[in-house]
Amino acid sequence: MSRKRRAFGVVAAAAAGAALLIAQPALSASAQPNPDSGQAAPARGLYKVLGATNTEQYRQVGQSGVDVLNHSHLGRKASGPGVEFDIVATPEQAATLRSQGYTVNLTGDWAAMLKERSKGDGGQRLAGDFPPGDEKYHTYQEMVDEINKAQSDHPDIAKVSSIGKSHEGRDIPVIKISDNVAQDENEPEVLFTCNMHAREHLTGEMCIRIFNRFTDGYANDPAIKDMVDNREIYIVPMQNPDGIEFDVASGEYQGWRKNRQDQGTDTNRNFDFKWGCCGGSSGNPGAEDYRGPSAASAPEVQAIQKFAESRVVDGKQQIKAHVDFHTFSELVMWPFGWTDNDVAEGMTQEEATRFQTIGKQMADTNGYTPQQLSDLYPTDGTICDYLWGKQRIWSFAFEMYPSGGGIDGFYPPDEKIEPETARNDKAVDILVKAAGEVP
Ligand SMILES: [Zn+2]
Numbered sequence: 295m296s297r298k299r300r301a302f303g304v305v306a307a308a309a310a311g312a313a314l315l316i317a318q319p320a321l322s323a324s325a326q327p328n329p330d331s332g333q334a335a336p337a338r339g340l341y342k343v344l345g346a347t348n349t350e351q352y353r354q355v356g357q358s359g360v361d362v363l364n365h366s367h368l369g370r371k372a373s374g375p376g377v378e379f380d381i382v383a384t385p386e387q388a389a390t391l392r393s394q395g396y397t398v399n400l401t402g403d404w405a406a407m408l409k410e411r412s413k414g415d416g417g418q419r420l421a422g423d424f425p426p427g428d429e430k431y432h433t434y435q436e437m438v439d440e441i442n443k444a445q446s447d448h449p450d451i452a453k454v455s456s457i458g459k460s461h462e463g464r465d466i467p468v469i470k471i472s473d474n475v476a477q478d479e480n481e482p483e484v485l486f487t488c489n490m491h492a493r494e495h496l497t498g499e500m501c502i503r504i505f506n507r508f509t510d511g512y513a514n515d516p517a518i519k520d521m522v523d524n525r526e527i528y529i530v531p532m533q534n535p536d537g538i539e540f541d542v543a544s545g546e547y548q549g550w551r552k553n554r555q556d557q558g559t560d561t562n563r564n565f566d567f568k569w570g571c572c573g574g575s576s577g578n579p580g581a582e583d584y585r586g587p588s589a590a591s592a593p594e595v596q597a598i599q600k601f602a603e604s605r606v607v608d609g610k611q612q613i614k615a616h617v618d619f620h621t622f623s624e625l626v627m628w629p630f631g632w633t634d635n636d637v638a639e640g641m642t643q644e645e646a647t648r649f650q651t652i653g654k655q656m657a658d659t660n661g662y663t664p665q666q667l668s669d670l671y672p673t674d675g676t677i678c679d680y681l682w683g684k685q686r687i688w689s690f691a692f693e694m695y696p697s698g699g700g701i702d703g704f705y706p707p708d709e710k711i712e713p714e715t716a717r718n719d720k721a722v723d724i725l726v727k728a729a730g731e732v733p
Contacts (some may be wrong), residue, residue, distance in 0.1 A: 297578075298395070305521060315447075325705070334418050334720055335385040335388060335400055336385075336400075336403035336404065336405065336406070337384065337385075337405065337454075337553070338378070338381065338382050338383070338384060338403075338405060339383060339384075339385070339388065339400045339401075339402065339403060339404060340363075340381075340382055340400070340401045340402040340404050340407065340700045341380070341381050341382075341383055341388055341399060341400055341401060342378060342379070342380055342398075342399045342401055342404070342702065343355055343379040343380075343381055343391060343396050343397070343398050343399075343558065344376075344378055344397040344398075344399070345376065345394065345395060345396040345397050346376050346377050346396065347376030347377075348376075349634070349671075351376070352377055352670045353394075353573075353671040353672070354394060354673045355377075355379050355381070355391065355396065356379070356670055356671035357574070357671055358363070358387060358391060359387060359576060359578065359581050360381040360382065360383040360387050360392065361381060361382035361383070361551070362379060362380075362381050362525060363380045363381060363382065363622075363699075363700060363701075363703060363704075364378075364379065364380040364622065364623055364698050364699065364700075364703065366472065367402065370491050377670065378698075380401075380420060380550070380698065380699065380700050380703075382470060382582075383398075383403050384389055386536075388675055392403035394726065397434070401700060402700060402701070403657050404549065404701070407700070407701045408546060408547045408548065408549050408701060409545070409546055411425075411484035411547055411701055411702070411705050412425050412545065412546040412547045413425060414426035414427035414428050415427035415707075416481025419427075419545060421545070421566075422542070422543050423542070423709075424495075424542055424729070425545075425547075426555045427707055428705070428707060428708050430499075430707065430708035430711055431495050431498070431541070431708055432481060432498055432499065432502060433538070433542060434464065434535045434538050434539050436710075437498060437502065437531055437532055438465075438467060439468075440502055440506075441454050441467050441469050441502075441505065441531065441731045442454060444469060444505050444506060444509045445469065447509065447510075448509040448510075448512065450473075450475065451472060451473060451508075451509060451512055451522055452469055452470070452471050452473055452474050452475060452505070452509050453469065453475045453476065454467055454469050455467070455468055455470070456468070457530065457597045457598065457600070457601040458554070458593065458594075458596065458600060458601075459597070460534070460535045460536045460594055461536055461553055461554055461555040461592070461593050461594070462535075464535040464536060464539075465535070466530065466532070466533060466535060466594065466597050467530070467531070467532070468528055468529065468530045468601065469505050469528070469529050469531075470507060470526060470527070470528050470725035471505060471508045471522055471526075471527040471528075471529070471721040472522060472523075472525065472526040472629065473522060473523045474529060478526075478607070479526065481524055481525055481526050482526070482612075482614045482615075482729040482730045483525065483526040483527075483528065483612040483613040483614060483729065484502050484525055484526070484527045484528065484613065484614065484615050484616070484726050485487065485528045485529075485530070485594045485602075485613050485615075485616040485617075485681075485687070486501055486527070486528070486529045486616070486617050486619070486722070487499035487501070487529075487530045487533055487598065487616070487617070487618045487619070487677065488500055488529075488530065488531050488532065488533065488618075488619045488622070489501070489531065489532045489533055489534060489538055489619075490533040490561055490562055490594075490618065490677065491534065491537070491551045491552075491560075491562065491620060491621075492508070492537030492540065492541045492548075492551060492552070493537075493541050493547070493549055493550055493551055493552045493704040493705075494619075494620050494621040494622075494694075495538070495541075495549070495705070496534050496621050496622075496669050496694055496695065496706060496710070496711065496714060496715070497619035497620060497621055497694060498506075498531050498538065499695065499715050500619045500715045501529050501530070501532075501619065501720060502531055503715040503716070503719075504527075504529050504722055505529045505531070507719065508521070508522055508527060510699070513657075517723070521637045521723065521726045521727070524730065525726055525729060525730065526612070527554055527726065528601075528613070530601075533561070533594055533598065534552075534553055534594055536553055537550055537551070537552060537553050537554055537558070538556055547590050547704075547705060549701065549704065551582050552582065552584065552622040552645065553592050553593075553594055555586075555591075555592060555593070556579060557579040557584070558574065558579075558584065559582055559584055559585070559586035559591065559592045560576075560581075560582060560583045560584050560585065560586075560637070561592045561594050561595050562618075562620075562673075562675070562676050562677055563575035563576075563583050563584070563585040563586070563673065563674065563675040563676065564585055564586040564589065564590060564591060564592045564595045564675050565589070565590065565595055565598075565675045565676060565677055565679065565680035566589040566590040566595075566599060566631075566675075566677060566680060566684070566703040567675065567679050567680040567683040567684045568587050568632040568674050568675065568683065569585065569588075569589035569590075569618060569674065569675040570589075570674060570675060571632055571672045571675075572632045572633065572672050573672060573674075574631060574632055574668075574671070574672035574673040574675070575673065575674050575675055576610070576676035577596060581663065585671075585675050589675065598677065599680070602680075602681060602685050602687070603685075605668070606685075611685050611686055611687060611730075613681075613685070613687050614687065614728075614729040614730070615687065615688045615690075615725050615726075615728050615729040616678075616687050616688065616689040616690065616725075617689075617690045617691070617692055617721075617722070617725055618677050618678060618679050618689070618690070618691045618692070619691075619692050619694060619695045620691060620693050620694065621693060621695065621696075621704060622693055622694060622695060622696050622697070622698075622699065622703040622704065623663075623693035623697060623698070624660075624661070624662040624663060624693060624694065624695060624697040625662050625663050625664075625665060625692065625693040626653045626656050626657040626660075626662045626663070626664045626665075626690060626691075626692055626693075626721070627653070627664075627665055627666065627667045627669075627678070627690065627691045627692070628649035628650070628652075628653050628655075628666060628667065628678070628689070628690050628691075629649065629666075629667055629678050629679050629682040629683065629689060630666070630667060630668060630679050630682070631667035631668050631672060631673035631674065631676045631678065631679050632672055632673070632674045632684070633668060633672065634666075634668040634669070634671075634672060636666060640682070640683050641682075641697065647692075648688075648732065649688070650664070652688065652690075652724070652725070652732075653660060653665075653690060654722060654727050655724050656690070656721035656724050656725065657721075659720035659721050659724065660717050660718050660721050661717075661718070662692065662693070667679070667691060676691070677689070677691075678691050688729075689726065690725070690733050692721075694714060694718070695710060
């Protein structure tokens with residue numbers, strides 16, 4: 295490719311610098327962002343929060359209603375200086391955290407940084423597409439084309455269907471990959487799901503890589519052939535079509551997480567298991583972790599749940615293992631999220647140990663940090679808790695590249711797609727194999 299591309303770090307630095315430059319003319323000298331006044335801070339600022347050193351404080355920050363971008367690597371079981379949070383917050387939320395004793399430093403104007411990042415590398419922008427320099431990311435329609443191509447190129451082992459429709463009526467496609475793909479054979483089934491949170495575009499690319507790898511590799515790679523012949527692999531690349539479209543369509547990244555129903559529901563807090571049970575989601579429709587008005591109120595969640603239920607044959611769940619991909623923080627996580635106990639109702643010591651073992655095996659291959667979902671603070675109504683708690687599927691959540699950061703964490707340039715999705719090939723294979731070994 296001939297067009298010039300700035301290095302990732304430079305883009306992030308430029309974005310941060312530009313944000314301040316843009317913000318300045320609108321503010322009087324006395325109204326410069328001031329940690330104490332909060333007055334001149336942007337409507338939504340990016341902040342770094344320091345000073346949380348124990349579980350109670352992780353919960354206080356994580357459940358304060360702010361948009362937590364980055365989970366720190368230091369879980370509750372680690373000793374050390376505590377956790378650094380990157381959050382998006384209003385000046386009022388920042389002030390509240392300060393009054394609770396945390397150091398809360400403004401690092402940028404969220405809206406200005408999104409605007410700056412949306413320019414890409416400054417080339418020609420196509421309407422409805424990712425910015426110049428990010429074009430290799432797939433829009434919803436490009437993903438539909440890609441999944442259909444996998445089927446038409448490999449009709450004997452790939453079959454596309456829809457698990458249901460989004461709030462705005464878009465299909466949520468699933469691709470099944472197996473030998474004798476038209477038949478429901480008695481083989482362990484595996485599920486991969488991606489891009490539930492709209493702005494986490496790298497995850498859609500992850501699922502696209504999985505289905506292309508298992509279809510294109512079938513003819514020549516004996517290891518892939520063995521997996522495809524002995525498993526039924528289901529992949530849902532985009533669980534939130536409306537949100538994904540919305541995040542890109544206007545020509546400016548929206549930093550959008552939720553679905554597009556009313557003010558948006560965080561579908562990963564809307565699943566019908568321990569929904570809203572434990573302070574691990576918000577009842578405020580404006581919050582980024584809004585759980586919705588009732589369990590499974592989001593059509594996208596209903597579609598996933600219905601699909602999982604449809605794989606119960608003769609009273610037995612056929613799907614044995616699952617990964618839901620998110621960004622970012624570089625983590626491999628397992629249930630439960632609703633409780634910070636390792637062992638709980640629906641999770642024996644033996645099961646917890648098996649989750650830890652498989653999780654660590656996968657983390658050994660991609661360099662992510664393995665931990666329980668609740669290691670920082672509880673979350674309720676998540677897909678992983680539902681798939682394990684209700685369906686007894688060995689369900690994991692990955693937080694992909696990068697390990698930390700602000701807005702750039704959601705929008706790495708498209709050069710990162712290849713290395714950062716390939717990074718998970720071995721972990722994916724471990725899970726596919728594990729599906730045949732777990733009870
Ligand atoms: Zn996510």
